[in-house]
Amino acid sequence: MELQFLGTSSGTPTKTRNVAGVALRSADGWVLVDCGEGTQHRILRTNLSPHTLRAIFITHLHGDHCYGLPGLLASAGLLNRTAPMAIVGPAPLERYVRGVMDTTALQLPYPVEFIDVADAGRATLLSDLAVTATALSHRIPSFAYGFTEKAVERKLDPARLAAVGVPRGPLWGALQSGLDAVLPDGRTVRPADVLQPPRRARRIVIAGDNDTPELLGDAVRDAHVLVHEATYTEAVLEKVGPGPQHSSALRVARFAREAAIPNLVLTHFSPRYQDSQGPLTLADVEAEARAEYAGNLFLARDLARLALDKEGMLSELASPEA
Amino acid sequence: MELQFLGTSSGTPTKTRNVAGVALRSADGWVLVDCGEGTQHRILRTNLSPHTLRAIFITHLHGDHCYGLPGLLASAGLLNRTAPMAIVGPAPLERYVRGVMDTTALQLPYPVEFIDVADAGRATLLSDLAVTATALSHRIPSFAYGFTEKAVERKLDPARLAAVGVPRGPLWGALQSGLDAVLPDGRTVRPADVLQPPRRARRIVIAGDNDTPELLGDAVRDAHVLVHEATYTEAVLEKVGPGPQHSSALRVARFAREAAIPNLVLTHFSPRYQDSQGPLTLADVEAEARAEYAGNLFLARDLARLALDKEGMLSELASPEA
Numbered sequence: 001m002e003l004q005f006l007g008t009s010s011g012t013p014t015k016t017r018n019v020a021g022v023a024l025r026s027a028d029g030w031v032l033v034d035c036g037e038g039t040q041h042r043i044l045r046t047n048l049s050p051h052t053l054r055a056i057f058i059t060h061l062h063g064d065h066c067y068g069l070p071g072l073l074a075s076a077g078l079l080n081r082t083a084p085m086a087i088v089g090p091a092p093l094e095r096y097v098r099g100v101m102d103t104t105a106l107q108l109p110y111p112v113e114f115i116d117v118a119d120a121g122r123a124t125l126l127s128d129l130a131v132t133a134t135a136l137s138h139r140i141p142s143f144a145y146g147f148t149e150k151a152v153e154r155k156l157d158p159a160r161l162a163a164v165g166v167p168r169g170p171l172w173g174a175l176q177s178g179l180d181a182v183l184p185d186g187r188t189v190r191p192a193d194v195l196q197p198p199r200r201a202r203r204i205v206i207a208g209d210n211d212t213p214e215l216l217g218d219a220v221r222d223a224h225v226l227v228h229e230a231t232y233t234e235a236v237l238e239k240v241g242p243g244p245q246h247s248s249a250l251r252v253a254r255f256a257r258e259a260a261i262p263n264l265v266l267t268h269f270s271p272r273y274q275d276s277q278g279p280l281t282l283a284d285v286e287a288e289a290r291a292e293y294a295g296n297l298f299l300a301r302d303l304a305r306l307a308l309d310k311e312g313m314l315s316e317l318a319s320p321e322a
Numbered sequence: 323m324e325l326q327f328l329g330t331s332s333g334t335p336t337k338t339r340n341v342a343g344v345a346l347r348s349a350d351g352w353v354l355v356d357c358g359e360g361t362q363h364r365i366l367r368t369n370l371s372p373h374t375l376r377a378i379f380i381t382h383l384h385g386d387h388c389y390g391l392p393g394l395l396a397s398a399g400l401l402n403r404t405a406p407m408a409i410v411g412p413a414p415l416e417r418y419v420r421g422v423m424d425t426t427a428l429q430l431p432y433p434v435e436f437i438d439v440a441d442a443g444r445a446t447l448l449s450d451l452a453v454t455a456t457a458l459s460h461r462i463p464s465f466a467y468g469f470t471e472k473a474v475e476r477k478l479d480p481a482r483l484a485a486v487g488v489p490r491g492p493l494w495g496a497l498q499s500g501l502d503a504v505l506p507d508g509r510t511v512r513p514a515d516v517l518q519p520p521r522r523a524r525r526i527v528i529a530g531d532n533d534t535p536e537l538l539g540d541a542v543r544d545a546h547v548l549v550h551e552a553t554y555t556e557a558v559l560e561k562v563g564p565g566p567q568h569s570s571a572l573r574v575a576r577f578a579r580e581a582a583i584p585n586l587v588l589t590h591f592s593p594r595y596q597d598s599q600g601p602l603t604l605a606d607v608e609a610e611a612r613a614e615y616a617g618n619l620f621l622a623r624d625l626a627r628l629a630l631d632k633e634g635m636l637s638e639l640a641s642p643e644a
Contacts, residue, residue: 012397013363019393037393038360041335061426067393071341071359074385075334096425103418104383105462140427 001026001149001202001308002317003227003265005300006042007034010209010231010246010268011064016275017302018042019064020268022206022227024147028128029054032072033145033206039068040075045303050076051083054126058089059208060142061096070100077108084111088120088131090141117143134219136210138245144207146219154195161194200224202308209268211245213255224312226261227300228252229268233288236270236280249285253292263314264293267300323348323471323524323630324639325549325587327622328364329356332531332553332568332590333386338597339624340364341386342590344528344549346469350450351376354394355467355528361390362397367625372398373405376448380411381530382464383418392422399430408447410437410455412463439465456541458532460567466529468541476517483516522546524630531590533567535577546634548583549622550574551590555610558592558602571607575614585636586615589622 002025007018019036023043029052032039043050050072058066066089073085087093094114100106115125120133120143132146156176166172166189171181181189205219206227213228220226230253231237231246249266256264266289274281286299296314298306305317324347329340341358345365351374354361365372372394380388388411395407409415416436422428437447442455442465454468478498488494488511493503503511526547529538535550542548552575553559553568571588578586588611596603608621618636620628627639 011400013366015366018363037390038363041340041360041363044335044337063392063396063422063426063428066426067389067396067422068359070385071389074389078333092425096422099421099425100385100389100418103414103421104385104388106385 001147001204003204003225003306003308004046004048005267005302005304005306006032006039006046007036008267008269008300008302009064010229010270012271013038014271017269017271019067020059021068022267022300023048024204024206026126026128026147026149028126031055031057031126031129031147033057034059034065034208035068035072036064037067037071040072042302043072050079051081053085055086055088057120057131057145057206058087058093059136059144059206060090060138060140061093062140062209065208066093066096069097070104070106073097073108073112074106077106077110081110084113086113086115086125088115088117088125088133088145090117090143120145132219134205134207134216136208136215137212138209142208142210144205144210144216144219146203146205146223148203148222149201152198152201154191154198156194157196164189164194166194199310200312202310202312204308209246211242211247213247213252216255217259220259220261223261225263225265225306225308225314226256226259227265227267228256230266230285230289231268231270233273233280233284236272249288250292253289253297256295257293261295262312263296263298263308264289265298265300265306265314269299323469323526325526325547325628325630326368326370327589327624327626328354328361328368329358330589330591330622330624331386332551332592334593335360336593339591339593341389342381343390344589344622345370346526346528348448348450348469348471350448353377353379353448353451353469355379356381356387356530357390357394358386359389359393362394364624365394372401373403375407377408377410379442379453379467379528380409380415381458381466381528382412382460382462383415384462384531387530388415388418391419392426392428395419395430395434396428399428399432403432406433406435408435408437410439410442410447410453410467412439412465439463442467454541456527456529456538458530458537459534460531464530464532466527466532466538466541468525468527468545470525470544471523474520474523476513476520479516479518486511486515488516521632522634524632524634526630531568533564533569535569535574538577539581542581542583545583547585547587547628547630547636548578548581549587549589550578552588552607552611553590553592555595555602555606558594571610572614575611575619578617579615583617584634585618585620585630586611587620587622587628587636591621 006021009017021039230249328343331339343361552571
């Protein structure tokens with residue numbers, strides 16, 4: 001499973017950061033969580049294709065999370081996509097998109113299916129990932145989406161194979177693929193007798209705008225990664241006041257520590273934080289988070305790729321700027 | 323008067339070209355013609371500001387000409403713009419924008435005034451420019467906007483001043499500013515007696531998508547510059563067929579020659595034309611236009627700046643990539 005960030009700024013784009021969008025790649029393709037204006041421009045700089053995009057999840061209907069949706073849908077049409085596109089999100093997502101399509105004469109050569117966030121868990125949505133949705137606290141309804149591997153491959157345990165006496169050969173393959181095997185001496189061996197315990201299914205939770213990280217307590221219980229906004233540092237949040245209903249780096253990091261989340265990715269930074277030089281920089285955000293959280297911490301950058309390995313460890317990949 | 327191109331691709335953005343948008347600077351600020359997705363991202367790379375943007379003109383409601391509008395309006399709001407914004411365009415422009423605002427909880431700290439294209443000529447719209455709108459031929463209603471200087475400064479003619487015998491001094495200033503002057507000998511001199519003939523007011527016409535350049539015959543009669551789409555070369559247009567209702571470089575260039583337009587800017591190129599190498603390049607578009615048109619020809623590039631001097635000559639300025 002791999003994340004690639006297509007936008008990491010909040011509210012408005014900057015020269016180095018676009019507004020919200022993150023791609024999640026898995027075995028069967030990729031999904032997009034949020035689609036701020038210019039997401040399709042960022043996609044042009046990746047090896048992601050609108051043809052292999054399986055579904056789009058919108059966390060909430062603020063413009064910096066959804067104004068790129070009509071353009072991405074239009075461009076997928078101009079690229080002759082024919083596969084249906086599922087778009088998941090809270091109301092009034094469908095009214096927003098249909099309204100734009102109606103007023104701008106946008107006709108698509110593929111069907112779009114709108115799925116209310118309440119139905120995000122439907123089993124047939126993604127072949128290889130189970131989806132959860134968790135309500136957050138923001139100025140308008142906002143949600144976190146969780147993605148969990150549906151199937152986890154299991155490996156044969158050589159020691160147990162030897163102890164039971166399964167001869168090397170086709171019986172190993174049968175057991176590996178979940179079939180019982182009958183040994184030459186007539187005994188029946190079940191896969192559970194000779195397979196290693198399954199690893200934990202990987203789970204990534206990607207949250208929308210939210211001023212109360214604690215709402216994610218249940219959602220992150222088995223999660224390896226939480227991607228959460230840290231729009232402000234605590235000092236700026238206190239100056240801005242609670243009106244915008246965003247989180248500070250401190251509050252998210254404290255929650256991640258208390259919830260024992262092994263990998264934390266902060267994103268959705270206020271444009272007041274410069275990348276390097278300036279009165280306020282991302283280094284301030286990072287320092288505040290590190291003071292609370294000793295886990296594996298990342299501050300998202302546009303186009304950065306983060307891979308989650310089967311041991312549940314998140315690490316950054318080289319991301320060639322195309 | 324100066325043009326700066328914010329997008330020069332048709333349909334979808336490419337790595338080097340955004341979708342439609344062009345800024346026109348004049349004495350009193352700047353106006354934007356079309357606002358495809360990502361226009362605000364391009365503005366970040368210019369010295370244009372959403373604070374000094376006086377009005378937005380939308381040629382037609384296809385997405386590659388208007389999907390950047392909600393995001394630009396939202397960002398101007400986050401920048402605390404308070405001045406009213408006029409948005410001119412054909413129906414259903416207001417329904418499109420209001421629908422997006424309603425469904426995405428977009429509230430602006432400044433008033434937006436929607437002006438139907440039929441009222442584009444209202445005298446109070448721009449202080450220094452008179453605006454015309456001309457209906458074109460496309461799949462949906464599409465228009466060209468013409469911008470003409472309202473006032474043209476006039477210079478005193480030293481030979482005529484000497485012949486009439488106006489003494490150097492405050493009387494010159496009075497005559498220059500349009501007042502009659504009474505000479506020491508009692509004669510009254512009128513400005514028309516001593517001013518040089520006025521130069522022609524500069525006029526720039528920026529057209530939306532259009533398959534019939536000849537519809538612009540009246541609009542360009544006194545124009546110094548025509549900016550027009552040349553989506554295809556003629557060979558590609560014939561292969562694609564008339565369905566998309568776009569122009570070829572050949573058809574636009576031929577019209578510009580017949581209409582004796584001194585400066586022609588082609589834009590809105592199909593992404594199939596590469597900037598340099600490839601089976602189809604912009605050089606093909608340029609060659610086709612040059613074969614028909616011997617005037618001052620430009621192929622627009624993103625962020626390129628073209629200045630129209632008072633003699634009606636268009637020339638490219640250095641455009642520092644910020």
